[in-house]
Every structure is written in C-alpha cells, then in structure tokens.
Amino acid sequence: xxxxxxxxxxxxxxxxxxxxxxxxxxxxxxxxxxxxxxxxxxxxxxxxxxxxxxxxxxxxxxxxxxxxxxxxxxxxxxxxxxxxxxxxxxxxxxxxxxxxxxxxxxxxxxxxxxxxxxxxxxxxxxxxxxxxxxxxxxxxxxxxxxxxxxxxxxxxxxxxxxxxxxxxxxxxxxxxxxxxxxxxxxxxxxxxxxxxxxxxxxxxxxxxxxxxxxxxxxxxxxxxxxx
Amino acid sequence: xxxxxxxxxxxxxxxxxxxxxxxxxxxxxxxxxxxxxxxxxxxxxxxxxxxxxxxxxxxxxxxxxxxxxxxxxxxxxxxxxxxxxxxxxxxxxxxxxxxxxxxxxxxxxxxxxxxxxxxxxxxxxxxxxxxxxxxxxxxxxxxxxxxxxxxxxxxxxxxxxxxxxxxxxxxxxxxxxxxxxxxxxxxxxxxxxxxxxxxxxxxxxxxxxxxxxxxxxxxxxxxxxxx
DNA sequence: TAATCCCTATGATAATTGTCATGTTTTCCA
DNA sequence: TGGAAAACATGACAATTATCATAGGGATTA
Numbered sequence: 350x351x352x353x354x355x356x357x358x359x360x361x362x363x364x365x366x367x368x369x370x371x372x373x374x375x376x377x378x379x380x381x382x383x384x385x386x387x388x389x390x391x392x393x394x395x396x397x398x399x400x401x402x403x404x405x406x407x408x409x410x411x412x413x414x415x416x417x418x419x420x421x422x423x424x425x426x427x428x429x430x431x432x433x434x435x436x437x438x439x440x441x442x443x444x445x446x447x448x449x450x451x452x453x454x455x456x457x458x459x460x461x462x463x464x465x466x467x468x469x470x471x472x473x474x475x476x477x478x479x480x481x482x483x484x485x486x487x488x489x490x491x492x493x494x495x496x497x498x499x500x501x502x503x504x505x506x507x508x509x510x511x512x513x514x515x516x517x518x519x520x521x522x523x524x525x526x527x528x529x530x531x532x533x534x535x536x537x538x539x540x541x542x543x544x545x546x547x548x549x550x551x552x553x554x555x556x557x558x559x560x561x562x563x564x565x566x567x568x569x570x571x572x573x574x575x576x
Numbered sequence: 577x578x579x580x581x582x583x584x585x586x587x588x589x590x591x592x593x594x595x596x597x598x599x600x601x602x603x604x605x606x607x608x609x610x611x612x613x614x615x616x617x618x619x620x621x622x623x624x625x626x627x628x629x630x631x632x633x634x635x636x637x638x639x640x641x642x643x644x645x646x647x648x649x650x651x652x653x654x655x656x657x658x659x660x661x662x663x664x665x666x667x668x669x670x671x672x673x674x675x676x677x678x679x680x681x682x683x684x685x686x687x688x689x690x691x692x693x694x695x696x697x698x699x700x701x702x703x704x705x706x707x708x709x710x711x712x713x714x715x716x717x718x719x720x721x722x723x724x725x726x727x728x729x730x731x732x733x734x735x736x737x738x739x740x741x742x743x744x745x746x747x748x749x750x751x752x753x754x755x756x757x758x759x760x761x762x763x764x765x766x767x768x769x770x771x772x773x774x775x776x777x778x779x780x781x782x783x784x785x786x787x788x789x790x791x792x793x794x795x796x797x798x799x800x801x802x803x
Numbered sequence: 804t805a806a807t808c809c810c811t812a813t814g815a816t817a818a819t820t821g822t823c824a825t826g827t828t829t830t831c832c833a
Numbered sequence: 834t835g836g837a838a839a840a841c842a843t844g845a846c847a848a849t850t851a852t853c854a855t856a857g858g859g860a861t862t863a
Contacts, residue, residue, distance in 0.1 A: 416724070418726075422720070422721040422725055424721065436710040436714065438706075439706040439707045439710050440707050442710075442714070445714045445717055469699040469700075470699070472695070472699070472702070475702045476666060476702070479665075479695070479702065479705060479706060480666045480667050482709040482710065482713060483662070483667050483669075485713055486663065486712055487669070489717065490716065491672070492720050493649065493651055493716065493719050493720055494641045494649040495643075496720060496723035496765070497643070497649050497723050498643035498649055499644070499645075500850095501849080501850070502849090529811095530811065530812095531810080537724075540850075540852075542812085542813085543850060543851070545813085546812085549813085727819075727820095757841065757842095758840080766820075768841090769821075769843085770820060772840095772841060772842060773842085776842075788829080788841095789840095
C-alpha cells in the first residue's frame with residue numbers, strides 16, 4: 350500500500366484539515382494509518398474509545414445507534430471527504446455511534462494526540478471545526494423535526510432524494526450507492542416491511558425504478574409531492 | 577436596571593464564557609445588553625440574523641422549528657447558564673430555530689464581533705465551545721433515535737422525567753417549570769390531543785399527579801416501565 | 804446440484820396515532 | 834366582573850404503521 354502524503358491529498362480540502370499548515374500535515378502523514386474496510390465491516394462500535402479521527406478517502410459509511418427496542422437507527426451517512434470522530438478530539442467520551450461500511454472504504458486514521466495541539470495552536474483550524482460542528486448540529490435539528498412531524502412515506506421520499514443528490518449515478522441514472530431495504534428502514538426509522546412496501550408502491554406509481562437493490566428516481570416532482 | 581459585570585457573574589461558570597480571561601470579560605461587560613423577556617415573548621425567529629450570543633441568566637426558553645405541516649416542533653429547552661446562538665458566532669447563517677420564553681427570562685446579549693476574536697485568540701475558549709457543541713450533537717443524535725424508535729407514550733414519559741431531573745421542585749414535588757399541553761405535544765412530536773390523552777392516562781394510572789398545568793411524578797419506576 | 808440462508812415481497816391483522824367534533828374549564832382582559 | 838378566547842378534555846372514527854405469518858428468489862456453499 351502506498352502511503353500518500355496528507356499535504357498532497359485532495360480529500361483534505363473537503364474537511365477541516367484544509368486549515369492546517371503544510372508542516373503539520375507532513376507531520377500527520379508520518380503517524381496516520383491508512384485502512385481498507387470491506388463492505389459490512391465495522392469501523393468502530395458504540396462505546397468504543399476511538400481516540401482519533403478518521404478521514405474518509407472513499408466509500409460510504411453508516412453511523413448508527415442501537416435503540417432500546419433492539420433496532421439499529423442510522424443517524425447519518427458519512428461520505429468521501431468527511432471526518433469521523435471529531436467529538437473524540439475534544440472530549441474523552443466514548444463514541445455514541447457505530448460506524449459500519451456500506452461499501453468498500455478507504456480511510457485514514459489520525460491519532461488524537463497528533464491533532465490535539467493543532468486545535469490549541471491553529472485558530473483557523475478550530476474555527477473550521479466549529480463551523481463544521483455547527484452545520485452538523487443544524488442538520489441534526491432538521492432530522493429531529495422530520496422524524497417527529499413527517500410520515501414514513503415522506504421521509505423515505507426524502508432519503509431517496511438525498512441519495513440521488515449526494516451520490517454518483519450510472520449512465521441509466523441509477524444511484525451508485527446501494528442500500529438494503531433494511532438500511533432504508535433504519536434511515537427512515539420504520540419497520541423493514543414498511544420500507545419494502547413503500548418502495549414497491551413508489552415503483553408501482555412510477556416515481557422510482559428498481560433493479561434489485563439499485564434505485565433510480567424517475568419522477569422527481571412526484572416524489573416531492575408525496576405526503 | 578443594574579448592569580452586572582460579566583467577570584463577577586456566577587452564570588458564566590456554566591458555559592464556555594468561563595474560559596475567557598478577566599480582561600476580556602470586563603470588555604464584554606461594556607458592550608453587552610441585558611434584557612428581560614416576558615413569558616411567551618419571542619427572543620428571535622427562524623431566519624433571523626442574530627449576530628451574537630445570548631447568555632441565559634434565568635428562566636427557560638424553548639427552541640423550536642416550524643415543520644412543513646405547519647406544526648411547531650420543540651427541538652430543545654434552554655435553561656439557566658446555557659448559551660444560545662453559538663452557531664451564529666462561527667457561521668454567517670441565519671438562525672434555524674425560533675426561541676420563545678417559557679417563563680420570564682433574564683438574558684444578556686453579547687454582540688458577535690465582541691467575542692469573535694476571542695475565539696481566534698483564546699484556544700481554551702474555542703476548545704470549550706467545541707466540547708459544548710460536541711455534547712449538543714450527541715444529545716441531538718439520541719433524540720433522533722428516540723423520535724424514530726420510541727412510542728409517543730414512551731417519549732412523553734421521557735420528557736416528564738427530563739423535566740423532573742432538570743428543574744426545581746416545590747415542597748410538594750411539583751416541577752417548577754410549567755408547560756402547556758401543546759408544549760408537551762410539541763416536545764414529543766405528536767398531536768396535542770394525544771399528549772392530553774396520555775397525560776390523563778398517566779394520571780389515572782397513578783404515575784403522575786397534576787393540578788392544572790403543574791405536574792409531579794408519583795411513580796418513577798412505573799414511568800420508567802412505560803412502553 | 805441440492806441445501807441453506809438471507810433478502811425481498813405480500814397478506815392479514817392489530818396497535819398506535821391523528822383528525823374532527825364537541826363540550827368543559829380556565830385564563831385573560833376590557 | 835363578565836364575556837370572550839384559549840386551553841383542556843374526551844368520544845368517535847380514520848389513517849398510519851407495526852407485527853406476524855408465509856412464501857418466492859437469488860446467492861452461497863457443502
């Protein structure tokens with residue numbers, strides 16, 4: 350495995366690491382670990398002490414939390430360019446979420462100690478981090494409202510739109526990232542059967558097309574009008 | 577109105593302002609505004625450019641967001657010692673939430689410009705802020721899971737427990753903060769009628785006692801067992 | 804190739820929750 | 834203080850969603 354240099358890595362421009370100085374990035378390169386994670390593999394679990402941040406070079410990862418009733422709830426998807434585990438940098442708390450690869454991923458792990466003093470030293474780094482957390486907080490607020498007020502059908506339509514907007518499509522328009530019906534249910538917060546039923550209904554109504562796990566949106570306006 | 581000094585204010589120990597130097601606090605004292613807000617009054621609305629932070633000296637405030645279906649969803653309650661509007665310090669975005677006083681409040685408003693350069697200058701201040709946002713993010717994750725997976729009844733039981741743990745009680749054990757049934761509904765994410773019904777049921781089952789808007793928990797274990 | 808397992812699919816039914824209608828009580832304020 | 838408005842309460846019913854049962858399809862493996 351060729352160990353690429355952080356200062357030359359294009360990924361860093363997507364996250365707070367862009368605010369670091371070249372010198373610091375070179376130093377970080379020296380102590381980071383690079384990992385390939387297979388589909389379905391768990392990066393870390395709820396309760397783990399991760400003590401560092403992961404920088405996602407490629408692939409998609411679901412961040413989930415086990416609820417009291419035993420079901421996993423996906424809180425968010427993490428994509429190329431995102432950092433995972435910022436919270437562990439500033440608090441000593443264990444992770445509140447489990448990170449599972451949705452497809453093959455390549456990530457770099459940067460130990461906490463290595464970045465911690467950059468936060469103290471480099472104001473624009475910590476400001477960037479603050480902005481990032483602020484954005485995450487706003488998104489989380491929106492999800493809370495959606496979960497509380499929108500129907501399952503409406504939430505599923507939102508998820509489909511989000512996936513379409515966030516990920517690449519193939520020549521035919523199918524979204525490159527494939528999720529199981531269980532994943533859809535877990536994103537939306539419903540029973541797997543309900544997710545399956547609604548996807549079938551969307552297909553029947555001509556809003557989406559599916560081949561196996563692959564999904565493509567056919568009628569955007571229709572999806573938007575779903576209640 | 578006597579304008580108290582920030583450096584002598586006991587409230588600051590509850591939030592990130594504690595990380596500021598005495599000199600900075602004195603400077604801030606000079607430009608802050610102190611306000612009394614009556615019950616039901618709106619501090620700022622979704623979409624407002626608040627350009628500063630509010631420090632809550634007393635009283636309780638609900639932070640809510642209007643959903644597509646026209647209902648308000650309360651995302652969180654803000655209490656004595658909390659800061660409101662940290663996000664506005666680090667981004668130029670408008671507020672995503674509406675802040676409404678639940679009872680009479682006393683708040684101090686500190687203009688953005690006054691604190692902004694402290695973030696750059698004072699690392700322990702920005703670190704404290706990062707920790708605070710990290711905590712908020714974790715709480716938000718938990719709420720998402722609860723909204724998605726728990727029943728309305730269970731969520732209402734959680735809210736009652738939260739209120740009991742967070743606020744003062746009178747000699748009889750009634751929680752000092754009173755909310756309307758509509759507020760309960762809006763916290764839980766349900767219809768007002770449903771909230772009313774479930775509160776009535778809890779009362780009938782001897783889990784809580786109510787006199788008007790005042791609520792007290794009678795049977796903690798019973799409430800905990802609610803599904 | 805058959806056996807097995809997991810995912811998808813769908814029906815039947817129950818449970819939860821929302822909506823509408825209506826009446827009562829409380830609060831507020833002119 | 835009286836009267837209007839808001840908040841609370843409850844019934845009846847509809848809509849949504851979960852649960853349980855069952856079965857087909859596709860991939861994997863012995």
